[in-house]
Amino acid sequence: VRVHAITNAAAQVFTANLLLATGATPSLTIAADEVAAFTERAEALLINLGTLDEERRAAIPRAIATARSQRKLWVLDPVFVDASPPRLDFAKLCLTYGPTILRCNAGEFMALAEEDASPDHVRAFARGQGCVVALTGPTDIVSDGERIIAIYNGHPLMTRVTAMGCAATALLAAFSALHDDALEAAAAALLVTGIAGEIAAEQAKGPGSFQPTFLDTLFALDPVTLTARGRHS
Amino acid sequence: VRVHAITNAAAQVFTANLLLATGATPSLTIAADEVAAFTERAEALLINLGTLDEERRAAIPRAIATARSQRKLWVLDPVFVDASPPRLDFAKLCLTYGPTILRCNAGEFMALAEEDASPDHVRAFARGQGCVVALTGPTDIVSDGERIIAIYNGHPLMTRVTAMGCAATALLAAFSALHDDALEAAAAALLVTGIAGEIAAEQAKGPGSFQPTFLDTLFALDPVTLTARGRHS
Amino acid sequence: VRVHAITNAAAQVFTANLLLATGATPSLTIAADEVAAFTERAEALLINLGTLDEERRAAIPRAIATARSQRKLWVLDPVFVDASPPRLDFAKLCLTYGPTILRCNAGEFMALAEEDASPDHVRAFARGQGCVVALTGPTDIVSDGERIIAIYNGHPLMTRVTAMGCAATALLAAFSALHDDALEAAAAALLVTGIAGEIAAEQAKGPGSFQPTFLDTLFALDPVTLTARGRHS
Numbered sequence: 001v002r003v004h005a006i007t008n009a010a011a012q013v014f015t016a017n018l019l020l021a022t023g024a025t026p027s028l029t030i031a032a033d034e035v036a037a038f039t040e041r042a043e044a045l046l047i048n049l050g051t052l053d054e055e056r057r058a059a060i061p062r063a064i065a066t067a068r069s070q071r072k073l074w075v076l077d078p079v080f081v082d083a084s085p086p087r088l089d090f091a092k093l094c095l096t097y098g099p100t101i102l103r104c105n106a107g108e109f110m111a112l113a114e115e116d117a118s119p120d121h122v123r124a125f126a127r128g129q130g131c132v133v134a135l136t137g138p139t140d141i142v143s144d145g146e147r148i149i150a151i152y153n154g155h156p157l158m159t160r161v162t163a164m165g166c167a168a169t170a171l172l173a174a175f176s177a178l179h180d181d182a183l184e185a186a187a188a189a190l191l192v193t194g195i196a197g198e199i200a201a202e203q204a205k206g207p208g209s210f211q212p213t214f215l216d217t218l219f220a221l222d223p224v225t226l227t228a229r230g231r232h233s
Numbered sequence: 234v235r236v237h238a239i240t241n242a243a244a245q246v247f248t249a250n251l252l253l254a255t256g257a258t259p260s261l262t263i264a265a266d267e268v269a270a271f272t273e274r275a276e277a278l279l280i281n282l283g284t285l286d287e288e289r290r291a292a293i294p295r296a297i298a299t300a301r302s303q304r305k306l307w308v309l310d311p312v313f314v315d316a317s318p319p320r321l322d323f324a325k326l327c328l329t330y331g332p333t334i335l336r337c338n339a340g341e342f343m344a345l346a347e348e349d350a351s352p353d354h355v356r357a358f359a360r361g362q363g364c365v366v367a368l369t370g371p372t373d374i375v376s377d378g379e380r381i382i383a384i385y386n387g388h389p390l391m392t393r394v395t396a397m398g399c400a401a402t403a404l405l406a407a408f409s410a411l412h413d414d415a416l417e418a419a420a421a422a423l424l425v426t427g428i429a430g431e432i433a434a435e436q437a438k439g440p441g442s443f444q445p446t447f448l449d450t451l452f453a454l455d456p457v458t459l460t461a462r463g464r465h466s
Numbered sequence: 467v468r469v470h471a472i473t474n475a476a477a478q479v480f481t482a483n484l485l486l487a488t489g490a491t492p493s494l495t496i497a498a499d500e501v502a503a504f505t506e507r508a509e510a511l512l513i514n515l516g517t518l519d520e521e522r523r524a525a526i527p528r529a530i531a532t533a534r535s536q537r538k539l540w541v542l543d544p545v546f547v548d549a550s551p552p553r554l555d556f557a558k559l560c561l562t563y564g565p566t567i568l569r570c571n572a573g574e575f576m577a578l579a580e581e582d583a584s585p586d587h588v589r590a591f592a593r594g595q596g597c598v599v600a601l602t603g604p605t606d607i608v609s610d611g612e613r614i615i616a617i618y619n620g621h622p623l624m625t626r627v628t629a630m631g632c633a634a635t636a637l638l639a640a641f642s643a644l645h646d647d648a649l650e651a652a653a654a655a656l657l658v659t660g661i662a663g664e665i666a667a668e669q670a671k672g673p674g675s676f677q678p679t680f681l682d683t684l685f686a687l688d689p690v691t692l693t694a695r696g697r698h699s
Contacts, residue, residue, distance in 0.1 A: 008494070008495075009242060009475060009478050009494065009496075010478050010479050010482050010494050012242050012243050013243050013246060013247070013395060013396070013479060014479070016243050016395035016396075017394060017395050017440065017441070017444075020392075020393045020394065020395060020440060021393060021439065021440045021441065026395065027313065027316065028241070028242065028243050028283075028284060029241075029283065029284045029285065029286075029313075029317070030242075030284060030286060031284065031285050031286045031287070031290075032286075032287075033319050034285060034317045034319060034320060037316060037317040037318060037319075038313075038316060038317065041316055050494075050495070051494060051495045051496060051497065052495065052497050052500060053495075053496060053497045053498075053521045054497070054498075054521060055286045055287060055288075055521075057497075080493065080495075080504075083493065083503060083504060083507060084495070084500045084503040084504065085503060086499050086500060086503075087500060159486075160486045160487060160685070161483060161486065162479060162482035162483050162486060162492065163479070163482075204682075205679075205682045205686075206487065206681060206682030206683070206684075206685035206686055207483065207486060207487045207681050207682070207685055208483070208487065208677065208678030208679060208680060208681025208682040208683075208684075208685070209678045209679070209681075209682050211441065211483075211678065212441030212442045212444065212445060212678060213438075213441060213442070214441060215439060215440050215441025215442075216437075216438045216439030216440065216441040216442050217439070217441075218439075218441075219393070219439035219440050219441070220438075220439055242475060245475050245476050246476050246479060246480070246628060246629070249476050249628035249629075250627060250628050250673065250674070250677075253625075253626045253627065253628060253673060254626060254672065254673045254674065259628065260546065260549065261474070261475065261476050261516075261517060262474075262516065262517045262518065262519075262546075262550070263475075263517060263519060264517065264518050264519045264520070264523075265519075265520075266552050267518060267550045267552060267553060270549060270550040270551060270552075271546075271549060271550065274549055288519045288520060288521075444674065445674030445675045445677065445678060446671075446674060446675070447674060448672060448673050448674025448675075449670075449671040449672030449673065449674040449675050450672070450674075451672075451674075452626070452672035452673050452674070453671075453672055
């Protein structure tokens with residue numbers, strides 16, 4: 001499955017390596033006059049708003065327009081919208097184009113939804129936006145506006161490595177392209193990420209060795225381990 | 234040996250680390266008004282067309298012009314030209330400026346040469362362009378239009394790490410600056426890459442640990458290992 | 467402690483991971499219309515002049531202006547000013563805005579100060595500029611124009627990994643935000659970097675495994691190790 005990722009400068013390499021480790025094929029260009037061609041040949045599009053420079057600002061609407069015209073799924077990751085007013089405006093504009101999945105943390109959710117990140121608010125926001133919301137944190141909450149799934153896997157060391165959440169969003173995009181139900185796809189991607197993070201944290205000596213160990217773990221992850229380790233509602 | 238690399242966002246760090254591991258000195262700026270100064274002080278120039286944004290589009294012709302005016306060798310890596318029509322046009326323009334070596338995979342070769350990537354077609358294209366063509370894949374084919382060398386080293390795990398091919402192209406550039414015969418330099422660089430990839434794949438647990446292990450292996454590679462492991466025509 | 471880093475494309479990921487490993491919170495955007503917001507919420511600003519493209523050129527003066535208006539400390543890393551005349555001009559302009567700390571190597575110092583990098587010249591330049599100068603090399607020299615500290619820790623393998631110096635500068639920024647005395651903060655950051663580098667070099671097999679091992683070491687570093695290992699005047 002091909003994923004075109006317009007993502008931030010700190011996340012590009014890890015996003016590509018995570019997708020490759022799971023068997024997906026990434027492309028990463030942010031050039032405004034090329035993103036349409038790359039989006040057309042991909043099965044899913046990832047829009048991440050980190051390091052939102054001029055080139056990315058110009059490319060993102062074109063990539064989204066291509067995805068929409070082909071009824072292709074796309075995932076929005078509004079990184080740090082709680083820190084930058086112009087980025088918040090841009091994220092709200094992106095939301096009006098109807099992402100399949102919105103992946104964010106509690107601070108970003110609060111900036112977008114103007115509500116705290118309780119499960120009820122997540123579900124209400126998902127219903128209002130007509131998309132799946134995947135809220136990550138110590139407990140992940142995924143909702144499509146009706147159903148709601150909580151995922152308890154993960155490890156604190158995951159917050160000590162840059163772009164872990166951004167790269168996980170790429171996995172959401174890849175899984176969504178392989179599964180008709182976006183809610184289940186999002187929940188499965190977060191479950192896989194959390195379980196791989198736990199296993200890697202057990203084996204790593206710190207945040208440096210955690211990252212290669214995480215990719216090795218993802219690469220080798222099997223259904224039996226997933227079933228045995230998974231903790232979700 | 235100094236290599237100035239105008240390369241894509243996913244490849245910059247790994248390219249720099251690969252060059253440093255082999256004893257070369259990288260520089261990476263893509264700023265249009267700086268690439269002439271960095272190209273002047275380098276012994277070789279690498280042009281990689283991944284993530285071809287405005288800044289890179291402006292910088293690449295200036296860097297090539299500097300290299301040409303100083304009769305300095307330069308290597309072209311036309312990443313993903315098979316995926317983006319404007320990039321293919323740009324790559325064809327670059328080819329008219331006479332790269333010393335063209336490094337590409339089969340899909341990129343087919344887009345540029347409009348022929349399938351058979352050894353005969355590789356040789357014919359090299360002759361027509363007046364450059365060395367280094368085609369990488371399960372078997373690497375290198376030709377200067379007359380001679381042809383096949384290299385059988387390598388490992389499938391190399392395709393599960395982003396920018397492995399892009400970083401290998403930087404090694405071609407470094408080796409070419411140290412050796413008068415561009416064909417032999419290109420073949421030696423691909424042989425070293427393939428052997429280091431095999432050794433690293435034997436030691437790594439997956440694509441995550443493969444990358445640091447690959448750099449450690451390159452750093453420690455000795456002539457005896459190269460001679461014992463090398464498989465080529 | 468939050469550090470906003472406008473740094474080069476090869477250093478962004480490692481800078482973020484180094485800050486996270488030490489407990490600091492990085493942000494990395496280079497977008498000209500966002501750097502003011504990110505600088506406002508950070509306790510320190512890092513300006514690194516590598517890969518100085520148009521976007522960074524536009525963003526850097528805005529970020530510095532924000533830091534100055536809030537009397538916030540900021541650190542300048544004039545990467546490769548000895549290689550690019552337009553970058554040297556830009557660095558000199560930055561210096562007129564009064565960085566708290568200037569971190570550079572001998573070649574960069576010579577380009578800026580037009581003197582060789584002796585301890586006396588470092589002290590004189592620090593006095594003239596009214597900032598702390600942190601000169602890194604086999605021996606690090608830190609001076610505020612009066613006092614001078616020499617640090618002897620470190621390992622040659624640190625020069626075989628890209629962006630090691632750039633990432634260390636981020637640690638200077640973080641430490642400076644936590645300690646009133648910029649000279650002592652800069653010296654402590656270089657001491658920590660050098661000691662972690664020595665320990666990682668003892669454990670690593672080469673430059674590839676050095677980088678994750680370095681981050682693991684930083685993450686676990688304790689005062690007893692620092693006291694036992696530190697070698698400085």
